[in-house]
Amino acid sequence: MQRVTNCIVIENNHVLLIKKPRRGWYAIPGGKMEAGESIKEAVTREYREETNLHLQDPELAGVFTFSVDTEDTFIQEWMMFTFVAYAYNGELTDSSPEGELEWVPLEIIEQLPMAEGDRKIFQHVKRSQELLYGAFTYTEDYQLLDARLDPS
Template sequence: MRRTANGILLKDKHILMIKKPRRGWYAMPGGKMELGESVKEAVTREFQEETGLLLEEPQLSGVYTYIIQNDEEIEMEWMMFAFSAKDYTKDLVSESEEGELEWIPISDVLDKPMAEGDRLIIKHAIERDEIMYGTFYYTPDYSLLSYRLDPSIK
């Protein structure tokens, strides 16, 4: 099973997002964990590789299972560990190989095009400090079929 770690950086009423070129969707910077790496090491490394920024004291904010389902057949499954941070060191890169980096006002971030599950994960990180657990079911073209969250949010 693939494992990923993503970071949500909330600073000065903004969130740093990356606009992916393939769909034009916004996402949390992060990526695949390497063999033997802890989830915190992974989010720190991946976030810095994509943004140039070193997260300070990232805190686990959610653990999620993603399932890609075509009719009743499961095509792929992976886990994502989401972290939140409120500060960083180092400098933002001028260009990222992964997409366009953009500081988005918190008031606007949920209106951006993104995977529907990501919208719920970001909303949770903005509004609550507790860890959320969840499972998201998507079609192969990333239309959200259903989800379960604990604690639940609207």
């Protein structure tokens, strides 16, 4: 099973997001873990690779299982560890190979085009600091079929 990490960086009521060119969806910067890395090492490395920013004290905010299924066939599954951070060092890169970086006001996050699972994660992070556990099931074209969250 693939393991990925990402981090929601909040500064001045804005969140740094990356707009992915493939679908035009906004996403939380991060990426795949490498063998032997801790989740905190992975999120720090991936965030720096995509943004040029070095996270300061990222805190685990959620642990999720994602799967992509057709009606009768399992296609893909991965685990995602989402962190939140309020401080960083460095200067934001002018360009990222993963997409366009943008500081987005917290109050409009949920209106942006993004994966529905990410939208649910943002809803939780905006209202609670409690660790969120969840499982999301998507179709092949990333339409959300099911979301189970704890706490709900």
